[in-house]
Amino acid sequence: MAEFPTELRYLKSHEWVKQxxxxxxxxxxxxxxxxLGDVVYVELPEVEAQCQAGDEIAVVESVKAASDIYAPVxxxxxxxxVKLEDSPELVNEAPYxxxxxxKIKVSDPAAVEGLLTAVQYQTLCEAEEH
Amino acid sequence: MGKKTPLxxxxxxxxxxxxDFGGWDMPIHYGSQIEEHHxxxxxxxxxxxxxxxxxxxxGADALAYLDRLLANDIGRVKSxxxxxxxxxxxxxxxxxxxxxxxxxxxxxxLVVNCATRGKDLAWMRRVAEGYDCEVVExxxxxxxxIQGPRAIEKVKSVVGEDLVQEDIVGEGKVALIEGLKxxxxxxxxxxxxxxxxxxxxxxxxxxxxxDQAMSFWDSLLEAGIRPIGLGARDTLRLEAGMNLYGNxxxxxxxxxxxxxxxxxxxxxxxxxxxxxxxxxxxxxELVGLVMAGKGILRAHYPVFSDGxxxxxxxxxxxxxxxxxxxxxxxxxxxxxxxxxxxxxxxQAVECVNPPFVRNGKQVYKPRKT
Numbered sequence: 001m002a003e004f005p006t007e008l009r010y011l012k013s014h015e016w017v018k019q020x021x022x023x024x025x026x027x028x029x030x031x032x033x034x035x036l037g038d039v040v041y042v043e044l045p046e047v048e049a050q051c052q053a054g055d056e057i058a059v060v061e062s063v064k065a066a067s068d069i070y071a072p073v074x075x076x077x078x079x080x081x082v083k084l085e086d087s088p089e090l091v092n093e094a095p096y097x098x099x100x101x102x103k104i105k106v107s108d109p110a111a112v113e114g115l116l117t118a119v120q121y122q123t124l125c126e127a128e129e130h
Numbered sequence: 131m132g133k134k135t136p137l138x139x140x141x142x143x144x145x146x147x148x149x150d151f152g153g154w155d156m157p158i159h160y161g162s163q164i165e166e167h168h169x170x171x172x173x174x175x176x177x178x179x180x181x182x183x184x185x186x187x188x189g190a191d192a193l194a195y196l197d198r199l200l201a202n203d204i205g206r207v208k209s210x211x212x213x214x215x216x217x218x219x220x221x222x223x224x225x226x227x228x229x230x231x232x233x234x235x236x237x238x239x240l241v242v243n244c245a246t247r248g249k250d251l252a253w254m255r256r257v258a259e260g261y262d263c264e265v266v267e268x269x270x271x272x273x274x275x276i277q278g279p280r281a282i283e284k285v286k287s288v289v290g291e292d293l294v295q296e297d298i299v300g301e302g303k304v305a306l307i308e309g310l311k312x313x314x315x316x317x318x319x320x321x322x323x324x325x326x327x328x329x330x331x332x333x334x335x336x337x338x339x340x341d342q343a344m345s346f347w348d349s350l351l352e353a354g355i356r357p358i359g360l361g362a363r364d365t366l367r368l369e370a371g372m373n374l375y376g377n378x379x380x381x382x383x384x385x386x387x388x389x390x391x392x393x394x395x396x397x398x399x400x401x402x403x404x405x406x407x408x409x410x411x412x413x414x415e416l417v418g419l420v421m422a423g424k425g426i427l428r429a430h431y432p433v434f435s436d437g438x439x440x441x442x443x444x445x446x447x448x449x450x451x452x453x454x455x456x457x458x459x460x461x462x463x464x465x466x467x468x469x470x471x472x473x474x475x476x477q478a479v480e481c482v483n484p485p486f487v488r489n490g491k492q493v494y495k496p497r498k499t
Contacts, residue, residue, distance in 0.1 A: 037361065038164040040448045041424045059473075061426050063163055063361060063448055066473065092162070 002031040002125065005096055009072075009112055010121035016096060017072045019112050020103075026072055027100040028060065028091065031125045036062035039091040044080040044102055051075065051104065053111065058101055060091065069101060073111045079103040131155070135180035136272045136340040140347050144357055152245030154181040156360055163361030167450040170329055170366055171490045174278035175358035176350050181244040184271045184337055185254070186237035189263040196231060196238065198402060199257050201385055203395035207233045211316045213326050216393055217385040218242075218250070219403030223410060224381035225388060226253060228373060230326060232315045237266070239315075239322060239337075241273070243375050257402060272343035276355060277333030277366075279490075282307060282325075285334055288349045307334065328363065330370025330488060365447045368456060371418065371484025377429060378416060378444045378458050387460060389416040389484065414441060417464060417497055418484040419457040425472050427457035427479070434476065435465045443470065451487045458484065464497055 004010075009017045014032035018025040033039065043059040051057050051071035058069035080102045084090060091099040106112070116124070132155045141148065146157035157178070159166060169175045187195065196204040202216030212233050218226045227246045232239040242250045254265045276285050289303040306318045307325075312332075315324025322337040338346060351357065364374065371389075373379055379388035384407055386394065396404055421427055427446030432439055446457035457470075457479075469476040482494040 037159065038162055040164075040426060043424070061424075061448075063365070063426075066426065066428075089162075089164075 002029070002034060003096070004029070004031075004118040004122045004125075006118040008096070008118060009115035010118065011070065011072050011115060012121070012124055013070050015069060015072050017112060017115055019109070022109050023078060023103050023105050024073060024075075024112060025100050025103050026069075027095055028069065029121070029125075030095050032067075033092045033095045033099070036060060036067060036092075037064040038062060039088045042084040042088050042091065042101065044084065045077045047077055047080060049077045051077065071104065072115060073104055073106045074108065075104040075106040077102055078105045133181070135178055136343045137178045137180065137347055140344060141178065141357070146357070146359060149360070151181065151360060152243075154244060156181060157357070158361045159359035160357050163359060163365070164448075164450045166356060166358045166362035167365050169356040170278045170331055170358055170362065171451055171487075172279070174276060174281040174284050174333075174355045175362070176347070176355045177275040177277070177358050177363055178272070178347075179275050179335075180272040180340070180343070182273055183242045183244060183247045183250065184268040184273065185240040185242060185251070186266045186268055187240065187263055188237045188266055189261070190236070191261040191263045192236060192238050195258055195261040195263040197399065198261075199254065200231065201390075201394045201401055201403065201407075203399065204231065204233065206395070209233070209311065209314060210235065211310075211314050211324070213313045213315060213324060217379075217388075217390055218253070219385070219401070219407075220253075220381060221402060221406065223384040223403040223406030225375070225379045225383060225385055225390075226250065226381060228375050228379070228390075232322070232324060234315070234317070234322075241335075241337075245376060270340055271337045272340045273335065273337050274343065274347065274350070275327055275329075275333065275335045276350065277327045277329040277331045279332060281331070281333035281355070284353045284355050285336075285350070288346070288353050328370075328372055329366040330372070330485060331366075364445075365450060368445055368447050368458070369449050369451055369485070369487040371458075371486060373416075373458070374445055378460075383460070384410055384413065386410055387413040387416060389458070414460045414462050415464070416444065416458055416460050418482040418486060418494060419443070419446075419459050419468065419470065419479040420452075420482055420486065420494065421455045421457075421470070421477055421479045423477055425455060425477055427455045427470055427472070431457075432471045433459045433461055433479075434469045434471070435461065435463045436467050437469075438463075440464075449486060451490060452492055456486050466496075
């Protein structure tokens with residue numbers, strides 16, 4: 001049974017977002033890591049890279065397929081999770097905690113409000129399965 | 131909603147992620163295919179491969195028939211129950227399937243692939259016309275493969291306890307296993323046990339009546355043997371340099387261009403497809419590729435030699451044992467400067483001769499060009 005923490009926001013492309021002031025932490029959902037299977041490599045953006053919402057910003061390679069990760073908001077990358085280099089399995093084991101991908105300083109903090117709630121995202125996932 | 135093996139409920143109760151495989155509902159993993167892969171290389175794992183097709187050949191002409199049907203030479207098999215891996219070809223030399231035949235006398239025992247079942251049986255029956263040889267499918271069997279350095283030891287501990295009143299079937303099975311040479315099989319108590327496998331590890335494959343499969347499965351798990359899904363089965367066989375029909379070869383290619391030339395014996399033989407192979411003087415080669423960089427080689431990625439396109443990957447995966455990606459590719463040329471295009475970028479790869487891993491260690495060497 002996949003988890004959908006309610007304090008987070010989500011995108012239909014399966015990223016989750018956690019707001020910490022004017023910085024957001026981004027990762028992929030439990031539903032997504034389960035669908036991908038064992039994660040083998042994660043290609044992360046450069047720190048200080050600028051991004052627009054919707055840009056392809058990272059790649060997850062799993063045993064099954066390569067998947068693009070999209071920037072959920074416009075802003076600047078301020079930190080990336082270097083632990084994923086040696087331990088990509090953190091994405092599978094703890095997708096919402098140790099498996100985070102990168103942090104973006106958002107140019108417009110209100111942008112997060114427009115993202116899906118946990119309930120909305122969960123509904124989407126369940127519809128996908130039928 | 132596909133066909134189910136006798137062990138379907140076991141997979142479901144273990145929380146396996148089920149997928150469709152050739153029309154069957156099969157487990158792709160039970161949690162982590164990478165962990166399952168390591169379990170087979172380091173310990174022991176069991177695979178439900180009951181979706182594969184068990185066939186018996188009955189009749190006085192079975193040997194002559196096999197000589198006509200198969201590219202490999204059954205005449206070279208000397209020991210009773212010895213296994214032979216072979217391609218089965220069509221008239222143009224293309225590969226209809228790969229299979230294992232056990233020289234068990236009358237009847238001979240064959241195991242062919244799942245997805246090719248209908249095609250294979252129709253073809254085999256057609257070729258059998260004119261021979262005193264009947265092709266009989268045995269769908270009432272389950273098949274379990276137990277592989278890994280501790281597989282045989284653990285299986286013996288399980289079958290040894292399976293004592294039946296009248297004939298000490300359990301002890302008979304232990305004695306059978308201990309007496310088998312590698313790549314040899316035999317019958318005991320209605321079970322066929324062979325020292326064959328698709329992982330590059332030691333182990334056994336067991337063909338048994340389906341109504342005994344569930345309790346045997348439970349005993350194997352109790353003995354500390356891990357259930358292994360098809361995901362790990364694929365990465366294990368690829369590390370071992372073994373082909374997967376449908377990916378690495380199909381009817382459009384011959385065994386000579388599928389790294390199977392050493393399973394083809396033309397001299398003095400007239401098997402179906404032999405003449406076509408005799409004429410195939412130039413052909414592509416199926417080679418191994420290893421990528422040192424981060425990323426995964428996958429089927430159909432284009433392959434380049436000195437910047438010129440020379441073919442494509444047929445099977446690719448992340449190798450858990452090596453910690454890097456490996457692949458098989460069919461190419462028209464090789465060099466010391468090979469690249470693969472991955473999502474628009476050219477990545478360097480090393481061209482090698484499979485197998486990639488043996489006894490848990492890297493064994494590949496660069497392919498001389």
